Amino acid sequence: MERExxxxxxxxxxxxxxxxxxxxKHGLVSGLSNGKIDVIPFGQTEKHxxxxxxxxxxxxxxxxDENSFCSCSNDGIVKIWDLRSPNGNNCVAAMEGVKNLPFVSLDARDTLVGAGTELKGDSHLFIWDRRRLSVPFKQFTECHQDDITEVRFHPTRRNMLLSGSTDGYVNVYDLKAEKEEDALLQVINFASVHSANFLPNDKLYTLSHMETFSVHSLIDTTTEESVESDPVDYGDIRDKWSCEYVVDLYAPGYICCGSNxxxxxxxxxxxxxxxxxxxxSTDSDYISLPGAHGDDIVRDMVIHHGVIYTGGEDGLVKIWNVSGNMLGDTSSRFFGQEAGSKSHHHHKHTQKKPIKTIDAEDGHIHHSKRHEGQDGSVEPRHHHHHNHHHHHSHKSSRFMPYSRE
Structure with a gap:
């Protein structure tokens, strides 16, 4: 049934x-392609x-936390902002990566902030502890061979983190491990990663730039034999979900998808x-947002106190009201301390060899196949370096971090 x-x-x-x-306490925070951040108080559209x-x-x-947020940028800096500061600036910390590599993915949980960079020589995954920002808590450089487009902390296991990349892999790490090679718990060979996140019951989902979608099981790190079960692979979900692209999945349980x-x-x-x-499918219950952002890509969505906010490449944040049942607030984690915690952290963690997909023929680690053109060239759906001032017919600028040519 459709609710409009x-x-x-x-x-x-x-x-x-x-x-x-x-x-x-402060409103909606929006990160913009011109380097600005707008803070829009809830319930008003005039001043921000x-x-x-x-x-x-x-x-x-x-x-x-309730007063602060973090941001990452093409300028190679991750910043933490506290909106209680009376002065105009509000920046309470700035962490630099390496070689001005653009930061394209970000997450925060408890005292940790994690961010992933674009690839230039190497791609880097940084984790900082806000209690001691002078040096990174962890820095991984071997984990991916391309831009790191996703970083997520596990909601209940303090030391677990995932990262996803355009190299086709999603990695799961144990942050307690001293060395990078020991930290790698699981490697999922998927496709160029648009987004990934932990789900309850030891699962995680992966969504690709080609709009393919899968649900994977986390390996059980408590046993000596770590066996990965087969993922539930939904393939290309555009037909099933009647859309041209998926914006993302949001807790407590929304899939936002668009058609330009x-x-x-x-x-x-x-x-x-x-x-x-x-x-x-369109036979199930869904909410439609008619007109959306015109023929511009929708980049993100937030639900706050039953009101839907969407942000797009048209430069607008749009506000939507829905009658009927109250919608749950979106958040970055699909389950809290109550659900799915299963006291995993009480188990002793034995160090595991990372699991890679090895080709039996040549012994090489496999990289996921992307769409190939007739000449064998790789054609994933994202524009890599996109100049947003030249408006595009290619609808997939959303996928990749914004960059100036």
């Missing part, structure tokens, strides 16, 4: 809105605070406790 959302206004941010997060945050596109913003040609955005609801994505 009603537009309740919009805020012009004057450049692509790349990422959103919400802080109950504009922060000159970075010297390049702000590729991600994530909530740190029909100017549509849909929200499907799902139960993260059950891996039951097969049943989702």
């Amino acid at each position: 959302a009603v537009s309740a206004g919009s805020i012009n941010c004057h450049d692509w809105v790349l990422k959103l997060c919400s802080l109950d 605070k504009e922060i000159n945050a970075h010297g390049g596109a702000v590729n991600s913003v994530r909530k740190v 040609s029909t100017k549509q955005l849909r929200l499907y609801q799902f139960d993260p406790e059950k891996v039951a994505f097969d049943g989702l």
